Amino acid sequence: MKRFAVICSALLFVGSLAAAMLELAPAAIDLRGPVAAHLAASGVSHPVTAVLLNYRGYDTLLEIAVLLLALLAILAVVGEPGAARPAPAHPVLQTLARLATPLMIVVAVYLLWAGAFRPGGAFQAGAVLAAAGVLLHLAGLLPGWQTPRLRLRLGLAGGFALFLAVAGGLLAQGTLLQYPPALAGGLILLIESGLTLSLALTLAGLFLFLSRDEVAP
Amino acid sequence: MIDSLVWLLLLPLAWATLAFVLGPGRGAWLAIAGLAAQFALAVDLARIVAAGGVAAHVVGGWGAPLGIDLAADGLSAAMLLLTQGVALPLAIHARAYFKAGDPAGVWFWPLLGFLLAGLNALFVSADLFNLYVTLELVGLAAVGLVAAGGGTQQVAAALRYLFATLLGSGAYLLGVALLYGAYGTVSSATLLPLVTAEAPRLVWIAAGLMVTGLLLKTALFPFHFWLPPAHGGAPAPVSALLSALVVKASFYLILRLWLGPLQALLPSFAWLLALLGAAAIFWGSWQAIRAVKVKRLIAYSTVAQLGYLFLIFPLLPAPGALQAGVMQVFAHGLAKAGMFAAAGVMIKATGQDTVAGLAGAVERLPVTFFAFGLAGMTLMGLPPSSGFLAKWQIIDAALAQGHWVIAVVALAGGLLAAVYVFRVLRQAFLQAPVPDTATAVPRTLEWTAFALAAASVLLGLRGVELMQLVMV
Numbered sequence: 265m266k267r268f269a270v271i272c273s274a275l276l277f278v279g280s281l282a283a284a285m286l287e288l289a290p291a292a293i294d295l296r297g298p299v300a301a302h303l304a305a306s307g308v309s310h311p312v313t314a315v316l317l318n319y320r321g322y323d324t325l326l327e328i329a330v331l332l333l334a335l336l337a338i339l340a341v342v343g344e345p346g347a348a349r350p351a352p353a354h355p356v357l358q359t360l361a362r363l364a365t366p367l368m369i370v371v372a373v374y375l376l377w378a379g380a381f382r383p384g385g386a387f388q389a390g391a392v393l394a395a396a397g398v399l400l401h402l403a404g405l406l407p408g409w410q411t412p413r414l415r416l417r418l419g420l421a422g423g424f425a426l427f428l429a430v431a432g433g434l435l436a437q438g439t440l441l442q443y444p445p446a447l448a449g450g451l452i453l454l455i456e457s458g459l460t461l462s463l464a465l466t467l468a469g470l471f472l473f474l475s476r477d478e479v480a481p
Numbered sequence: 482m483i484d485s486l487v488w489l490l491l492l493p494l495a496w497a498t499l500a501f502v503l504g505p506g507r508g509a510w511l512a513i514a515g516l517a518a519q520f521a522l523a524v525d526l527a528r529i530v531a532a533g534g535v536a537a538h539v540v541g542g543w544g545a546p547l548g549i550d551l552a553a554d555g556l557s558a559a560m561l562l563l564t565q566g567v568a569l570p571l572a573i574h575a576r577a578y579f580k581a582g583d584p585a586g587v588w589f590w591p592l593l594g595f596l597l598a599g600l601n602a603l604f605v606s607a608d609l610f611n612l613y614v615t616l617e618l619v620g621l622a623a624v625g626l627v628a629a630g631g632g633t634q635q636v637a638a639a640l641r642y643l644f645a646t647l648l649g650s651g652a653y654l655l656g657v658a659l660l661y662g663a664y665g666t667v668s669s670a671t672l673l674p675l676v677t678a679e680a681p682r683l684v685w686i687a688a689g690l691m692v693t694g695l696l697l698k699t700a701l702f703p704f705h706f707w708l709p710p711a712h713g714g715a716p717a718p719v720s721a722l723l724s725a726l727v728v729k730a731s732f733y734l735i736l737r738l739w740l741g742p743l744q745a746l747l748p749s750f751a752w753l754l755a756l757l758g759a760a761a762i763f764w765g766s767w768q769a770i771r772a773v774k775v776k777r778l779i780a781y782s783t784v785a786q787l788g789y790l791f792l793i794f795p796l797l798p799a800p801g802a803l804q805a806g807v808m809q810v811f812a813h814g815l816a817k818a819g820m821f822a823a824a825g826v827m828i829k830a831t832g833q834d835t836v837a838g839l840a841g842a843v844e845r846l847p848v849t850f851f852a853f854g855l856a857g858m859t860l861m862g863l864p865p866s867s868g869f870l871a872k873w874q875i876i877d878a879a880l881a882q883g884h885w886v887i888a889v890v891a892l893a894g895g896l897l898a899a900v901y902v903f904r905v906l907r908q909a910f911l912q913a914p915v916p917d918t919a920t921a922v923p924r925t926l927e928w929t930a931f932a933l934a935a936a937s938v939l940l941g942l943r944g945v946e947l948m949q950l951v952m953v
Contacts, residue, residue, distance in 0.1 A: 284683035291665030292675055298547045322540045322549050326602060326614045329494060330621060333595045336501065337625030340588040341636060411505060421498050428498065432491050440487050442542035 307448025309381045316385065317452045321441045325431060328424045328459060335420065335469050339411070342473060352404035361403035368396040376460050380449065386423075386456040390463025397468035401475065409472040420469065423462025427455050485526040486536050486553050489561060489601045492519055497594020508590035509576040515594070516572050519601075520565040523558070530558040531950050538605075545608065545668030552607040552670075555953030556807065560604045560733055563811055567725045567818045567933065568597055574822050574929035575718035578829075584630030585716045592629070596622035596722065603730050609657045609667040609742070612734060613650060620646035620698070623727045627715040638710035645697055645707040649731070652694030659687035672742040680746055688746045691738065698731035701754075701791060702761035705784045709768070712780040717825020720776060724783045725818035729810050732790050736806065739797070751795040758791030759890045766897035770904065774834050775824045778901055779817070785894065786813045786860060789875065792887050796878040804948040805874035811947065812867035812937055816859035819934030823853040826926045832918030836905055841913030843906075848927040850909050855934040857902030862895040867940035 299311050299319065306314040316324050352358065372389040379385030400406040412420065430451055431441050443451050496515035500508025530536055530553060538551040553561070572593065579586025599618030606612045624646065628639035661667050663684050664675045676684060700708040708728070712720045739747045765785030772778035789809050796802035826849045828834045831842055843850045859868035872891050879887035940947070 281683075281686060284681070284686055285659075285662070288663060288681060288683055291661075291663060293546055293665035293671065295546060295665060302543070302547070319541060319543050319548050320611075323611055323614055326599075326611070326618060329497075329595060329598065330614065330617050332498075332501070333592070333618065333621045333625065336588055336591055336595070337621055337628065340592065340625050340629035341631075341639075414502070414504065417502050417504065421502050425498050425502075428491065428494055432495075435484065435487060435491070439542045440491075440538065440540045442540075 305445040305448070307443060307445065307450075307452050308379075310379065310383070312383065313379050313385055313452070317455065318441075318443065318448065321431075325424075325427055325441070328427060328463070331463065331466050332421060332424055335466050335473070338470060338473055353402065358403045358405060361399050361405060365396045365400060368392050368399075372396075372460065372464070376456055379456060380453065386459035386463060389456075389460040390467060393460065393464030394467035394471075397464070398471050401472055406472075408475045409469060412469075416465070419465045420462055423455075423458040423460070426458035430455055483522075483525075484538065485522040485529065486538050486551060486605055489519055489522050489526065489565075490551075490598060490605070492522070493594045493598035493601060497591045497598060500594055501588075501591040505587045506579075506581060508594075509572075512590045512593060513569070513572050513576065516565060516569040516597070519597070520569050523561045523565040526553060527558040527562050527950055530555055530953050534953060537607075546666035546671045549611050550607045550668060550670065551605045553605045555950045556733075556736070556803075557604045558953075559807055559947060559950050560729070560810070561601060563729075563814050564597065564600050564604070564726055566936070567814055568593070568722065570929045570932050571718055571721050571725075571818055571822065574721075574825075574926060577923045577925040577929075578716070578718050578825060585719075586630070588629060589626070589719075592622050592625045593722075596626065596727070600726060600730055604733065607669045609660065609669060609672070611667075613654050613657055616650045616653065616698070616731070616734070619727060619730050620650060623723055626719045626722070627711050629716075629719075631714065634710075635714045638707075638714045642707045642711040645704075649694040649697035652690045652697070656687040656689075656691030656694065659683055659690070663687070669737070669742045673744070676742055677745045685746060688738075688743050691743075692735060692747065692750070695731045695735045695738075696754075696757075699728050699735070699787060699790075700784060701757050701787060702764050702784065703757070705761065705765070705787075708784060709777055709780040712783060712821075713774065713777040717776070717821050717828065720780070721818040721821035721825075724780070724821060725814040728783070728787060729814060732787070732810070736803075739794070740803075748794075748797070751797070754791045754794045755887065758788040758794075759887075761785060761788030761791070762890060762894040763897070766894060766901065769901040770897070772901075773836065775827060775836055775839070775905065776821070776834060778836065778905065779820050779824055782820075782860060782898065782901060783813075783817060785898070786817070789813075789871070789891065789894065792875055792891060793878075795884060796875070796882060796887065799878050799882060800952070801874050801878040801881075804951050805871055805878060807951045808867055808874060808944060808947065809871035811940060812859050812871045815933055815937035815940065816856040816866075816868065819852050819930050819932075819937060820856040820860075822926070822930035822933060823849045823856065826922050826930060827853075829926070830920060830922045831916065832920060836908055838916075839905065839908045840911040841909070841915070843909040845915070845919065846922075846927065848931050850906065852927070852931040852934040853909075854902075854906060855931075855938050857898070857906070859934075859937040861898045861902060862891075865941040866938040867944060868937070870941050870944045 306318040372392040375384040376389040496511050536553045541548045599615050603615035624643045628636050697704045762785050765781050769778045769781035793802045793806040859866040862868040862872040875891050876888040
């Protein structure tokens with residue numbers, strides 16, 4: 265009975281949402297024009313990267329802080345994890361993981377570089393690197409992570425710190441995150457490179473800090 | 482010339498990151514120094530806003546709707562002032578509270594930094610999507626602080642809090658996406674004339690989703706289910722931060738939408754919110770009167786006090802109502818921070834957390850109970866406290882507009898607050914032998930609680946400046 269009521273109200277909500285969307289007129293403001301018009305000054309030639317790192321770079325700065333914060337919350341909850349190395353997987357799987365990892369690193373670097381002019385960028389590159397880390401862990405080649413030592417902490421926070429330093433440095437000219445058009449491309453690549461590394465560690469950390477229960481009995 | 486508005490965002494992010502790099506349990510002095518600087522910046526910003534009107538910053542130099550605008554008016558400046566003003570004494574309190582090696586304090590300082598960065602960013606943002614990102618910063622940091630180093634029960638409370646806060650920000654985000662679909666922008670200033678000119682049905686749904694999501698995060702009755710376990714179970718300095726500041730952030734955002742982009746739609750729901758506010762006052766007070774544990778009592782008192790904030794919505798056409806709301810935010814923020822801090826001292830000193838176990842404790846903790854009493858005075862609304870000023874203004878605005886029901890609710894809430902405050906004080910003044918569990922506590926803990934509670938009373942004497950600031 266309760267489930268029936270929940271399903272009915274959910275359907276009602278979706279129905280009214282869809283009905284309201286169908287009667288919608290075109291939006292009053294179309295931002296595609298301004299995005300394209302300022303693309304030359306943004307330092308990159310792909311509109312999504314321009315929005316993420318230039319026009320709305322402040323959102324991205326805070327989003328990176330959110331990711332770092334998520335990792336921090338996990339660290340605060342799990343406390344002092346024990347050493348963990350999952351049971352070694354089948355040798356074929358291990359060999360495949362060993363073969364795949366260098367390829368994944370190459371793909372990540374390509375995605376990072378491609379972000380300036382086609383779909384790609386730091387988030388995608390970081391996700392691929394993180395996946396490589398998780399793969400190695402599942403194949404029994406990389407142990408789960410303990411409370412992070414200084415080097416790992418620097419790696420986790422470095423990308424965000426770099427982004428923050430660039431934002432603060434640009435403030436010396438008067439405006440937060442206002443790249444001079446001549447330097448914009450280089451600065452964005454610098455920020456994205458730092459972010460790739462830190463995002464990879466952060467995303468992998470979300471998995472590796474939590475996987476301490478997989479110790480073989 | 483330092484841009485106070487921007488540095489209020491960058492500074493907490495910087496010291497939070499640095500505290501994380503320094504490592505587990507480190508960064509207390511860094512945080513206190515950073516907070517002291519932020520407090521100076523907030524005072525500076527309040528001066529600038531009071532003298533010269535709205536302070537703004539165009540991030541990236543693009544300008545809305547392409548880029549993101551930051552803007553601080555009197556309301557923002559006041560909230561920033563309260564945030565830094567509450568966080569600084571609480572940080573000093575927390576440094577003494579978390580002993581070395583306490584699992585709850587291991588990552589406290591970076592989490593605190595991100596929490597403050599999120600709050601400050603929220604109070605100055607003029608972009609609905611950017612506001613969502615700040616909501617996530619605040620919510621995640623708060624959940625991390627509640628869960629830190631806790632046992633199963635505390636992590637369960639944190640998890641429930643996480644689901645509530647994620648559902649709340651998810652609903653808000655869906656609303657923002659619908660608004661973007663309808664108008665093609667998420668900038669508050671650009672949206673205002675568009676929404677006022679024409680609001681199709683979809684925009685009503687969006688407004689409903691956004692406000693409902695924020696009500697869930699503000700823990701307005703009947704959405705308060707997550708608050709008592711989360712605020713009651715967390716370490717006392719964390720409970721103080723959450724009750725004083727975090728729930729106010731989503732309230733501030735409702736107020737912003739109400740006065741800003743959605744001002745043509747939301748006033749239709751004014752009486753519904755006031756009704757829920759009144760229910761929160763009665764239900765929260767009743768539960769506080771019945772609570773067995775001290776921190777549960779204070780957490781339910783937060784549910785009740787949040788109700789007052791929603792009584793102002795039907796009165797908002799009159800200028801005094803907004804001032805009353807902000808005064809209540811300040812009164813409750815300072816008093817509740819002081820009260821939770823005092824409760825933390827009581828729990829540490831008596832080694833247990835029930836009201837009954839406080840019998841005779843006043844002899845050993847006179848300063849702490851003085852702080853509890855002063856904070857209670859503000860919650861009851863006795864003159865000359867800021868709580869009195871807030872309730873007086875609510876009643877004044879209600880009577881001026883002929884809504885005497887609201888005045889009656891506000892008065893009744895004050896009486897109920899007196900019942901639960903005196904429940905604790907009466908127990909403390911009972912004659913009782915000193916139990917074996919009694920331990921000495923650092924003086925810093927007692928005096929920071931006292932400073933916060935005293936500030937909530939003394940603010941009543943200097944309330945005029947605050948109200949003038951809010952009107953900018």
